[in-house]
Amino acid sequence: MLLFARGEVLGRETFAVDELLGELRHTFEPLARARGVSFAAAPAPSLPDGLLITGNRKALTGALTNLIENALQAVAGGESEDGGGIVGVSVTASAERIAFNVRDNGRGMPPDVVDRLFEPFFTTRTEGTGLGLAIARGVARAHGGGIDVTSEPGNGTEFVLTVCRSSAETNQASTLESN
Numbered sequence: 598m599l600l601f602a603r604g605e606v607l608g609r610e611t612f613a614v615d616e617l618l619g620e621l622r623h624t625f626e627p628l629a630r631a632r633g634v635s636f637a638a639a640p641a642p643s644l645p646d647g648l649l650i651t652g653n654r655k656a657l658t659g660a661l662t663n664l665i666e667n668a669l670q671a672v673a674g675g676e677s678e679d680g681g682g683i684v685g686v687s688v689t690a691s692a693e694r695i696a697f698n699v700r701d702n703g704r705g706m707p708p709d710v711v712d713r714l715f716e717p718f719f720t721t722r723t724e725g726t727g728l729g730l731a732i733a734r735g736v737a738r739a740h741g742g743g744i745d746v747t748s749e750p751g752n753g754t755e756f757v758l759t760v761c762r763s764s765a766e767t768n769q770a771s772t773l774e775s776n
Contacts, residue, residue, distance in 0.1 A: 614641040614648040632673040634682035641688045652740045660733035664699040664756045671703030695762050700755040706748040
């Protein structure tokens, strides 16, 4: 955990973004349904050779899991302003970056809380450790990206976790090195 918090990543592999989204969908659809929350994970943008990432799959999955769990907690139990909890995950890509967007229609957060979200041990929950978002930021940085958040009381929250996009040359080199 400390390696990721410092921005170091071990165990890089190349994998498809759609596979990662499928894993998240498989994990969170039943949990959301059990909590009375609508959950949607949109497919990654279609590219001829797929949308690939070279990095630590387990670490990225953990960071996204933390963001989704936080979103589910923000909307579970009818805590959203409109009473119907919605959590969505989507992906956008540019030539250099891949962005994972996790948004909810929950209660949102005031600016003073948003300003402290990534501080280690800061939490607004009685059962929280305050490490999840700090670690998620470390994972994003270790993958050449970061995390941005937009939130407003009563209007939900959106986290955008970005990572560097792997190029075809990087993917081919990784495949050759692993063989």
